[in-house]
Amino acid sequence: MANAADRVTRVAADLMDSAAAEGARQSRSAKQQLDHWARIGRSVSGQHSAARRKVEAALAGGVELTELSVEEGVVFNAEISAAIEESLAGTDYGTLLSARGVTIVALDDSGQIVEHRPDGSSSVLHPHR
Known part of the structure; x- marks a missing residue:
C-alpha cells in the first residue's frame, strides 16, 4: 500500500x-x-x-x-x-544514426517494420494486409 x-x-x-x-x-x-x-x-x-x-x-x-x-x-x-x-x-539512437546518414528500421506501435531514412522520410516495409 x-x-x-x-x-x-x-x-x-x-x-x-x-x-x-x-x-x-x-x-x-x-x-x-x-x-x-x-x-x-x-x-x-x-x-x-x-x-x-x-x-x-x-x-x-x-x-x-x-x-x-x-x-x-x-x-x-x-x-x-x-x-x-x-x-x-538516455540515448536516442534514431537521431544519432540519422545524423550520421544511417538508415534504420524499427517496429512501430502496431508491430509493422518501418524504414527511417536520414532525410526524415519513412515507409512501412511490409504493411499488414
Whole structure:
C-alpha cells in the first residue's frame, strides 16, 4: 500500500521485473524490493570510507583495477554497469544514426517494420494486409 510520502515515478522495466522476482523470494512486493535496493545503494554510495574513495579513484582512472579488492571490484563493476545502462537508456539512437546518414528500421506501435531514412522520410516495409 502506498505511503502518503510516496511519489509516482517510472522505473525501468528490467528493474521492475528483477524486483518482482527477488521480492517474491524475499516475501516483499516489487515496490518494497525496489525501496530495499535503493536504501542499500544510498547507504553504499554515501560511504566515504577508504574503500569507497579507492573505487571512485578507479572509476576516474586514477587507480588500476588490479589494486581493487574483490569487494571493491564488485562495487566498481556495479557502478560501471549502472552508468552504461543509464547512458543507453538516455540515448536516442534514431537521431544519432540519422545524423550520421544511417538508415534504420524499427517496429512501430502496431508491430509493422518501418524504414527511417536520414532525410526524415519513412515507409512501412511490409504493411499488414
